[in-house]
Amino acid sequence: MMQNRTPSIFKDAPDAAGFIPRNNSLAGSVYEAIFAQLMSLKIPPGARINVDNLVRELNVSQTPIREALGRLAGEGLVVKTHLIGYSAAPQIARRRFDELYHLRLLLEPDSAARAAIAMDDEKLKILREAAGVMGRRDGTDERVRYSTFARQDAMFHDRILEFAGNELIRETLNHQHTHFHIFRLMFHSRVTEEALDEHEALLDAFAAADPAAAEKAMRVHLEHSRDRLLPAFD
């Protein structure tokens, strides 16, 4: 459940993108630092990623940086080009964005209704923890909070799909790395604050085990999420 918590190195760090203390989870810390830079657009979509610059900036050797970049490539956030090196994945096109939300709106409201029918205390507890609502405004660095929420949002939606019980739908949406691409469109606290309110509405529907309310809350959440991010294409 590591993804549910703010990574430990960031607890005392004044600037998440800065110096990384050496500890036994160095590879994970380096990964989190670069992930935060990608999600918060400090490294913009399509930009070259200079390994030597990261070596200096994070004060670590090339090895954990190359490891992290390899892992990020597997998640679709980084592209490695022969003889050129690493760059941030390009921003998704407007057409792809529309297709993604069309797909999500077809699948996720129905899944939320099914999850509400299957709801029990244990599942509700898991969703409450995954929703990200409890960690609001805890004073963490803005870039880290944004990237943490992007991952939490991915997990929250994935858990709902898991409880809905259709593994093919779950795999299909997972395969798109939807949340990473969507959150990288815009770095703004409004994106997370409003989404957290909508997650609370979803949790209320799950707590009431009300499929109609869950379906509606998910539809509203996805439509608002889409509308919040549309200005990124202006």
Ligand SMILES: [Zn+2]
């Ligand atoms: Zn969400």
